[in-house]
Amino acid sequence: MTVTRAAPTQPLRQVGDRALQSLGLLALLLALATLFALLADVFVDGWDRLSWGFLTGYPSRRAENAGILPALVGSVYVIGLTALIAVPLGIAAAVHLEEYARESRVSRIIEINIANLAGVPSIIYGLLGLGLFVRTMGMGRSVLAGAATLGLLVLPVVILSTREALRAVPKSLREGSYALGATKWQTTWHQVLPSAFPGILTGLILALSRAIGETAPLITIGALTYVPFVPDGVWSPFTVLPIQIFNWVSRPQAAFARNAAAGIIVLLLLLLAMNALAVFLRDRYQKRAA
């Protein structure tokens, strides 16, 4: 009796199951199609413009002579410095919060605020950077001021993702180390951080990928839109790829629009290269650990 009554509901459940599956697939296809359309558009517009001359050239009033070198070097420079600032600070903060800080009201307030900071619009960081680094600390419109601003911007993301990676390290590993008479620091340094490293690296790449596409905070602190030279130090004025692209997009001439498309391709390739490096490092590290 129970069986016969249950039978008619079975197909219904399966229909629901299949419907949800199709819906999920549809959502995925929609997202991929949009992305593909954007990429195709950019490649159609910009592919012809890509050349060695474009990569090594300086900005010009004539679209066909304009190159992207100062912005490319500026981006690499700024992101490198951003990583130098945000990575040690972020990992150290996460280690403190996860391994050392005791459960208390203060630590909970700090945690909530870090999570909130990760969601603050980037232009706010630009204003902070303008007030703090450019004016108060007198860094001027320099590579260093830009990197410090982006460093602050990605710091909460680095902290959050590092904590997540540290939390995923099994308790048994820590206990095994403590049981052998290792100190907290030895346990953290020799066991916990190496085990968490692949996860930390993934978080870092996500954070830096966000930073490399940022335009608003850098415009706020006064990164230039026309820079006919490669930055020669941390105090040098600079521009970055997104600002150069933004500059070209806002010109009325069609030739500049093609430059912008080519610039976007360069930015995408830089991003892909960063991700590839992260995957490579992670695989190498996991192989060594296993």
Added chain:
Amino acid sequence: MSTDIRMAPLSDIVRPSDRGSGPAPTKIAVKGLDFHYGSKRALENISVDIPANLVTAFIGPSGCGKSTFLRTLNRMNDIIPGTRVKGQVLIDGHDIYRPGTDVVALRRRVGMVFQKSNPFPKSIFENVAYGLRVNGLARNRAHLQARVEESLKAAAIWDEVKDRLHESALALSGGQQQRLCIARALAIEPEILLMDEPASALDPIATQRIEELIYHLKATYTIVIVTHNMQQAARVSDQTAFFWLGRLVEFGPTDKIFTNPAEKLTEDYVTGRFG
């Protein structure tokens, strides 16, 4: 099941070992130990004298506090937030819970092997060398290698791993991993070895190898083993303590606990009537 358990006075329960030659000296003396996880009391007024160079087994049903008690002996519970300890644990007469105790030094003297083998994701060699390195016990490369080899031999795993010392420890079988963890614990030459159900995840053959190992190790170490396998307790231990609901019900020579226990509750448990 009745919760009204008549507790015998401790002096009636605790007797020196009747195995070996003469009463063994006490290595660990526990006096009136209470343990809390937050507001939940896990151990209540435990007092016991654990003899040196013998194997002492803790038995009892799941959740009876035997593992918790084992972990109070090297202060492993310290790393769990919200735990509280009252009472004394004297090792060679020194209270390990006295303020100012060096917990790191304590854990060097009181080694531990866990229920689930937990080798570090490093090479076999590095697993054993780790304790020596972090404690600064290796004088030089040759000394380190000698100590690693000695420890692997003492844990009866040397022959199986000597040709692949620099391969990952995670590639070993479960039984081998557990013996590696024992080797790792032996490398820093502790005085006491705590084992938390060391064979519960192993097959009978691997279990037998661990038990043989325990038998050989007790010449050098004071061993405390938690087990939920009563046959195992009967096979490997000289003294047995039976825990129930956070209390120590009975403690005495293993043959007496298993053949002629003083407490009805102990008898019910060892004969398999509950638990």
